[in-house]
Amino acid sequence: MTSTYQIAIDLGGTSLRTALIENKQTIKQIKTIPTPAAAEEGIKKITEMIDSFGNHQAETIGCGAPGPLDPWNGVILDPPNLPGWHDFAFKKELEAASGLPVTLDNDANAAAVAEHQLGAGKHASSMIYITISTGIGAGIIIGNSLLTGALGAAGEVGLMRIGNGESPSPGNKTWEQVASGTALKEKAVELYGGSSHAGELFEAYRKNQTEAVRVLDPIIEYQAAGIANIYLTINPELIVLGGGVIQHNPFLVKVLEQRINEYVYKSLKGKCLTVQAEFEGNAGVIGAGLLSSTVRLG
16 A cells, blocks of 8 residues: 655644654654744744655645634634744645645644544544643544534633632633643642642542642542533543543543543433543644544534
8 A cells, every 4th residue: 555644743832743644643753842932933943844854745734733723724813822823824824835735723623533533532423532731622523523613613621611619619710720730730839839740749649648639639520520511512422531631640531430420410320431542642743644634513
């Protein structure tokens, strides 16, 4: 079989990865640099990385980037962690620089596509990929198609307002603010001091240390409540959990699955299948290589 090649880009707030993908699934080469502050410089660096792959014969370029963005026109809108890339016509500029067709989509969507087509969700026609990392986001697959939304903003679940009726009260804070890796780090610093991180909090939690349990239990409850909200809205066959928090604490998958079932109808209990992502750190890159052939629902 003759191999085909794709260029895949994972554009993040701190790092920019560009890869050469073979047959939409195998990373042949990959390069990582700090994300340039200015979009124009970013296009230059991406082009240089592509050129460094040699006679690659790539046919397409796909890019996963933080939202919000406009996937239909390939424009990065106003992601808070990419201030120098706001209102940037990414597709137009990279197509001009590379001579290849470019597809742009949300980074969580790219990861969802990878998990659906090649990873943990490959046998499901409907699934939701949820990343719990620095922030929280989701990619939604319905009927084997990616739900993009009318304005490309489907899956921006981290901005959901959530609470438990006590502290914070409902509508007071976003899901990201109370349940993300950033929230976990803030709690670790409060508990253990300035240089602490979430890993210390989880280590103490696994040892059943009282203070860690007191701090972490409500956060896990927020995570479960948010996932249950999404499950009850979409009712997928499968929920795939990824991101740094899950990758470093895989025990959370079963803990969350049990707690999610406390939020759903009795008839749905035990049917909300929750699994860990297979690709983890490479999901965004693999998914970016698949974007050009992905069917979307607007």
